[in-house]
Each structure stands twice: as structure tokens, then as C-alpha cells.
Amino acid sequence: MFKRIVWIGVGVVIGVIAVSKAQSYVKANTPDKARQFLLGPDQEQVASKTLGGLIAEFNAARQIREEELNRRYIDRAG
Known part of the structure; x- marks a missing residue:
């Protein structure tokens, strides 16, 4: 049971890191209009x-x- 909790926690952390990196990439490498379309105003x-x-x-x-x-x-x- 403890191993499952650890692996779920690891998965959540990796997911959060991946999403934050993707958002940073989108913010840094897309024009403002496209960024507003993807992420909202x-x-x-x-x-x-x-x-x-x-x-x-x-x-x-x-x-x-x-x-x-x-x-x-x-x-x-x-």
C-alpha cells in the first residue's frame, strides 16, 4: 500500500512539473495572440x-x- 502511495505521489509531481514546463515554453515561444488563445486573457x-x-x-x-x-x-x- 505504501509503495502505491509513493508512486502516485511521484506521478503527481512529475505531472505538475511537466505542465509547468509546458506552460513556460508556451509563454516564452508563442506570440501574444496565440498565447491568449491557448491560455486565455x-x-x-x-x-x-x-x-x-x-x-x-x-x-x-x-x-x-x-x-x-x-x-x-x-x-x-x-
Whole structure:
């Protein structure tokens, strides 16, 4: 179990490094118009907006699944 946690952590770290390097490359080597198309007009907040969107999407999916399970168990108990 500990090995899995370590490897998942290593994967996350490598992913974060790869994304930050890719964003740095895009910022350094693309014209402003292309950069705005790829990263949006607010280029400094891309990571926080992406993380916020992922959290909102996860919470929406979690709520749908929770409601589905609640209906299933209420129907079974009733």
C-alpha cells in the first residue's frame, strides 16, 4: 500500500512539473495572440482556474452519485 502511495505521489509531481514546463515554453515561444488563445486573457491564473473547475466538476458528480445512492437505499428500505 505504501509503495502505491509513493508512486502516485511521484506521478503527481512529475505531472505538475511537466505542465509547468509546458506552460513556460508556451509563454516564452508563442506570440501574444496565440498565447491568449491557448491560455486565455488572464494568463497568470490558469492553474487556479483549472483547479477550481476540476473541483466544481468533482463536486457536481459527487452530488449526483450521492443522490442516486440515497434514492436506491431509500427504495430498498421502504
